[in-house]
Each structure stands twice: as C-alpha cells, then as structure tokens.
Amino acid sequence: MNILGIGCFYHDASATLIKDGQIIAAIQEERLTRKKHDFSFPKKAIEECLRIGGININDVDAIGFYEKPLVKFERLLHQHLQSFPLSYKTFLASMPSWFNEKLRVIKPCVLINPF
Secondary structure (H helix, E strand, O other), X not given: OEEEEEEOOOOOOXXXXXXXXXXXXXXXXXXXXXXXXXXXXXXXXXXXXXXXXXXXXXXOOEEEEOOOHXXXXXXXXXXXXXXXXXXXXXXXXXHXXXXXXXXXXOOOOEEEOOO
16 A cells, blocks of 8 residues: 655645555655745655655555644644734734635545545
8 A cells, every 4th residue: 555645835845655554755845846944735755755666646545634724723823822922923924824825725634545
C-alpha cells in the first residue's frame, strides 16, 4: 500500500511517501523551491517523493492531509487573547492570511481510493 502524506498552507509544507508501512521519502517544499518556510501546496515535494519511490500518482492508494485549520485558528486566538495587549500588532499582522488563505481549505480529510 502506498500512502502519500501532505502538509501545507501554514508553514514548512512537505510531503511523505510510505510504502507498505516504511517511510520511503519525506521532503520539505522549501528544500526544492528555496523559499524559507514555504507554505504553498507541496507540488515539487510530492513529485520528488513519487520519483524516489519509483511510482506515479495513480499508484497511490491513500492521501492524508494532516491539518485541521479551525482547531489551529482557535488555538491561535486563545494565545493572542492570553497575551493581549502585547500581541495586538502580531494579531493584526496574522489575521489577513488566516481569513484570505488558511481558513479557505474546503475539507481537510483523508482521501482513500477504493480501487
């Protein structure tokens, strides 16, 4: 069984390929794009994991996405409230990316191909 794990949209996007319970490859996107803390979708990391594993995307049996953005957002709000008013500037700086990008993940879940 081939499982592809994906982490993205927050910091240090990455991909991991597991074949029959063994980690074959785990790569951060920033290593390939040369953008520090690259949080974009890890397209290059996925391609490299598949290349190292000697498979293509059609050979992947399951894809896992690790994040629950609402849980993380709630934790972030709690942290900002605990350190208010010192956190005010950081709060204002971080909110646009949360409302415009990070909370727009439609449905974080594990996708399993039944075939």
